[in-house]
Amino acid sequence: MRIAVELVAGVLVGVGIGYALDAWLGTRPWLMVVFLFLGSAAGALNVYRAVKGLDDTVGVGQAQARQDEPDRKNGS
Numbered sequence: 001m002r003i004a005v006e007l008v009a010g011v012l013v014g015v016g017i018g019y020a021l022d023a024w025l026g027t028r029p030w031l032m033v034v035f036l037f038l039g040s041a042a043g044a045l046n047v048y049r050a051v052k053g054l055d056d057t058v059g060v061g062q063a064q065a066r067q068d069e070p071d072r073k074n075g076s
Helices: 002-025 030-052 060-073
Strands: none
Touching (some): 002 030
16 A cells, blocks of 8 residues: 555656646646656655665665665674
8 A cells, every 4th residue: 555655646746746837837738747757756766665675764875774784694
């Protein structure tokens, strides 16, 4: 369920921002299309982080380091 929400939320936020900017700047539909792709990419990245467990701590580097720690303790 969380994976679906992460993906859909990214797309909806992107489309919402694009739609609002288009209405404000009068550039329909270009910014909505651009932000649709940006929102899709952000949603896919969030899904990847959730699946890999990289969202446990602040920052992807710290999460990856935390994930690698058990391997070092086991001698792997």
